[in-house]
Amino acid sequence: MIGAQLTGNLMQGLILGGIYGMATMGLSLIFGVLKVVNVGHGAFIMIGAFITLWIFTAFGLAPVIAIPVALIVGMAIGFVFFYLVMRRLIKAPELASLLATFAIGILLEEIAKLIFGSEFRGYNWAVGKIILPITVFPMSKIYAFIGSIAIALLLYIWFKKTRAGTAVRSVVEDSEGARVCGVNVGWVYALSFAIGIGLTVTSGVLLTMFIPVGINPYMGGGYTLKAFVIAVLGGLTSPYGAFFGGLIFGLIENGSYTLFALIPGVEAFAMTRFLSFLILLLILLIKPTGLLGAK
Amino acid sequence: MLKVNNLESGYGPMQVLWGASLEVKKGSITSLLGPNGVGKTTLLRTVFGSIEPWGGKITYGGEEITHLPTHKKVDLGLVLVPEGRHLFVGMSVHENLIMGAYLKKALEHIEESLKLVYSLFPILKARTNQRAGSLSGGEQQMLTIARALMTRPRLIMLDEPSQGLAPKLVSEVLETIKKMKSEMGLTILLVEQNVEASLNASDYVYIIHEGTIKAEGSSEKIKGSRDIREAYLGI
Numbered sequence: 001m002i003g004a005q006l007t008g009n010l011m012q013g014l015i016l017g018g019i020y021g022m023a024t025m026g027l028s029l030i031f032g033v034l035k036v037v038n039v040g041h042g043a044f045i046m047i048g049a050f051i052t053l054w055i056f057t058a059f060g061l062a063p064v065i066a067i068p069v070a071l072i073v074g075m076a077i078g079f080v081f082f083y084l085v086m087r088r089l090i091k092a093p094e095l096a097s098l099l100a101t102f103a104i105g106i107l108l109e110e111i112a113k114l115i116f117g118s119e120f121r122g123y124n125w126a127v128g129k130i131i132l133p134i135t136v137f138p139m140s141k142i143y144a145f146i147g148s149i150a151i152a153l154l155l156y157i158w159f160k161k162t163r164a165g166t167a168v169r170s171v172v173e174d175s176e177g178a179r180v181c182g183v184n185v186g187w188v189y190a191l192s193f194a195i196g197i198g199l200t201v202t203s204g205v206l207l208t209m210f211i212p213v214g215i216n217p218y219m220g221g222g223y224t225l226k227a228f229v230i231a232v233l234g235g236l237t238s239p240y241g242a243f244f245g246g247l248i249f250g251l252i253e254n255g256s257y258t259l260f261a262l263i264p265g266v267e268a269f270a271m272t273r274f275l276s277f278l279i280l281l282l283i284l285l286i287k288p289t290g291l292l293g294a295k
Numbered sequence: 296m297l298k299v300n301n302l303e304s305g306y307g308p309m310q311v312l313w314g315a316s317l318e319v320k321k322g323s324i325t326s327l328l329g330p331n332g333v334g335k336t337t338l339l340r341t342v343f344g345s346i347e348p349w350g351g352k353i354t355y356g357g358e359e360i361t362h363l364p365t366h367k368k369v370d371l372g373l374v375l376v377p378e379g380r381h382l383f384v385g386m387s388v389h390e391n392l393i394m395g396a397y398l399k400k401a402l403e404h405i406e407e408s409l410k411l412v413y414s415l416f417p418i419l420k421a422r423t424n425q426r427a428g429s430l431s432g433g434e435q436q437m438l439t440i441a442r443a444l445m446t447r448p449r450l451i452m453l454d455e456p457s458q459g460l461a462p463k464l465v466s467e468v469l470e471t472i473k474k475m476k477s478e479m480g481l482t483i484l485l486v487e488q489n490v491e492a493s494l495n496a497s498d499y500v501y502i503i504h505e506g507t508i509k510a511e512g513s514s515e516k517i518k519g520s521r522d523i524r525e526a527y528l529g530i
Contacts (some may be wrong), residue, residue, distance in 0.1 A: 083346060127337075169393050170383055178382035182369030182398040182446055 002262065008135030009258045010251055010284060011222065015137070017143045017250020019210055021243035022148035023093070023203030023223060024230040025155060031197035032172040033250075034090055034189055036097040040105025041227050042220020044197055046112060048204020049215045056123045062139065063125055063212075066205045074201030078194030086193055087186075105220070112217035124214030144209035151202065152243045168192055172237055193247035225273075229280045235290030252279070296321040296371070296482050297342070302351035311337040313506035314351065319450065324476050324483045326497035326514070328490055328512065329527060334506045337376050337484045339452045342484075343375040344368055355450070370398050372449030376456060378486075380439045380496050384428030390418055391427050391438055395445025399523040401431055404447055411479075412441040433464040440471065450482040451475070457489055465489055469496045490528050502527045 023045060030038050038044075050074060052066040069287040070077050081104055090096040159165040170178040171188045207223070208215060226249065234245030253272050260268035281292060297319040305311040308442045311334045327335050340346045342353055345364040348458060352359045355373055368374075383391050392412060396405040414422040416437045427438060436456055443451055453472065457465040469492050475481045487493035494500065500517045502510040510523045517523055 166394070167397070170387075170397075173383040173385055174381045176345060176377055177383055178394075179365045180343070180369070180375050180377055180446075181394045181444065182366045182374075182382065182401070184364065184366040186364070 002258075004134045006255065007260045008132070010135075011132075011135055012107075013250040013252075013254025014143075014212055014247060015141055015250070016254065017247040018145050018148045018243075019203065019206045019246070020226060020230055020250050021234075022206060023245020024201065024227045024234065024242040024246055025144040025152065025239040026198070026200035026203070027227050028231050028234060028237060028239045028242040029168075029192055029199070031231065032239070033192035033196075034086065034097075034167060035094075036086065036089070036101065036176035037094075038196070038200075039098055039224065041101075041200060042224035043105040043108040043112075043223070044200040044220070044222040045204040045207060045223045046215075046217060047077070047108065048074070048144050048201040048206075049208045049219060050112060050116060050204075051201070052216050053121055053123055053203045056125060062127075063209050064143060064147070065204060066150075067202055069204040070205045071198045074198035075194040077201070078154045078197030079190060081197070082190045084143055087189070091191060105224075109217045109220070115218065118217055120213065121215045123208075123215075124162075125209070125212060140209045140212070143187045144206040147206050147209070148203075151199070152240070153198070155239060164191065226276065229276045232280055232283050241290060247295075248291075249276070252276070256257065273279040296356060297484065298352075298354045299338070299342060300352040300354075300442070302338065302341060302353065302489065304337060304346050305349065306337075308348070310349070311506055312341060312349075315507050316351075317501045317508055317511070319482060319484050320499065321482050322476065323498040324472065324481065324485060324496055325499045325501070326485045326487060326493045327501050327503055328493060329488075329503040330529070331488075331508075333504050335503055336454055338503065339375060339378075339454050339484070339486060340418075343373070343452065345375070345377075348457070367493075369402060369446050369448075371422075374443050374446050374448040374451055376439055376443045376451065376453045378454040380426045382435055382442070384426065386427060388422050388427055388430070388438060389423045391442050392445050393437055395442035396447075398446065401445060401447050408445045408447060410430075412444050415439050415444070415474070433460055433467075436460060436464075436468060437471075438473065440468075442473075444479075446479065450484065454482040454486050455488055456485075457487060457492070465477060465492060469493075472496060475477065478491040 027038055027041050030036055048070045051070050052063045055061045055066045056063055085100050086112055089100055118232055124138050127139040129139060159169055165184045167188050175185050230245040230249045231242055234241030234249055256275050257268050257272050260266050260271040299317050301314040301316055303312050309504050315338055327334055348361055360368060383394060392409060394447055396402050396408060418434055419438060419441055457468045472483060473496055476483055485493060485497060494514045494517060497514045500512060500514050501508050502523060504527055509527060
């Protein structure tokens with residue numbers, strides 16, 4: 001019985017993990033290129049969630065339509081914040097960029113609160129479900145998972161096959177080396193930040209397709225913490241590492257939830273958070289370059 | 296071909312260059328000599344644009360390029376082989392060379408350029424699929440120079456190309472630099488720790504100290520001047 005429940009939850013965890021992975025790729029890309037930790041990460045996820053809600057409730061359009069909208073809006077926001085704020089902070093001490101991204105996160109949350117208020121919102125996109133003996137998958141979750149994989153694959157191809165992608169990879173490896181090859185490093189910084197934010201906002205769409213409730217201005221905080229654990233799992237600078245880190249994290253989170261729930265008197269959800277930080281701590285102690293990191 | 300006038304620059308609040316001026320003649324090997332920490336690397340990095348100049352003027356081929364961004368300088372044929380190599384260690388030798396031909400102008404001649412660098416450094420051809428990080432120090436240095444040649448430069452600035460290499464390899468690197476001048480018609484600005492080797496390879500020499508040029512002359516003249524050698528070069 002518990003075996004079936006665990007298997008079912010692990011299947012859910014794999015799907016959620018794919019979305020978690022996609023939701024961390026932007027964080028890793030920005031860290032890899034700019035060496036900036038985006039502490040305001042979760043606020044951008046929140047923007048994606050509200051874009052989905054707005055498209056669904058105001059126009060009655062499928063949340064899938066929100067994916068390209070979120071990508072474009074996210075990239076635009078990314079460019080704006082890059083040229084307004086981040087550009088001046090690349091060579092500044094780390095604390096400056098940490099504080100700046102923290103402030104951007106708070107700013108976005110408060111703007112969202114002004115516009116939407118702070119109550120929890122949700123929507124119901126009923127497009128059928130797949131019923132298995134051990135678990136049930138609403139189609140929206142399946143679409144979100146397919147979307148995550150498609151976006152991760154597209155990013156991979158963009159990195160490997162295009163001139164701009166190659167330029168970004170060269171800056172991740174060695175920015176001075178890229179400069180002497182004639183790469184416009186300033187533009188790579190701007191583009192990577194914009195794509196990183198675009199991916200993060202888009203992941204907000206996919207996350208609400210998986211969990212279409214609890215949309216509110218402060219929903220991002222938990223995702224920021226998860227993204228940090230996933231990014232470390234995946235080796236920090238690699239977006240693909242982050243994707244696989246997300247898959248592992250989703251499995252651990254859902255698997256451990258099932259097992260913790262068996263122990264009487266234990267708050268299973270809180271324990272999954274405890275476990276994820278324990279994992280973060282252990283990885284940082286044993287292999288600080290990340291489980292999937294190269295060096 | 297390259298003229299530097301009263302160049303000033305530094306890092307953060309620390310000024311390193313205090314009005315350095317020099318000229319690199321077309322088709323020459325010009326050396327910049329001086330003890331450690333007097334501004335040689337800073338001068339090359341400022342001319343290239345990795346560091347923004349604080350003052351002064353840089354002209355190249357008659358055009359002012361003082362504040363031109365680095366990628367536009369590479370496009371004009373002015374390139375730096377940086378100290379510490381800065382290779383893409385996770386990429387293969389071949390991928391590193393392809394990166395050198397990143398700009399459109401260089402990309403159009405990529406086959407030619409590859410043939411040229413592989414004939415200049417046959418060992419790189421043998422290592423073409425190996426990760427750059429797995430090469431020996433000497434091979435990495437050759438790859439750094441080869442990657443710079445892939446940009447199809449006209450003036451190449453080399454910052455300590457023989458750093459950390461065995462004596463036999465040092466002379467090999469300097470032979471290559473001479474070949475780049477005589478066979479490929481390149482103009483070279485060289486910063487080299489090995490004074491003797493560098494004096495032998497160059498046509499004209501500048502002595503830099505405390506951020507300014509203290510002496511200059513043909514390499515014969517510097518070799519012959521005991522005063523200069525004792526005061527600045529310690530030989």
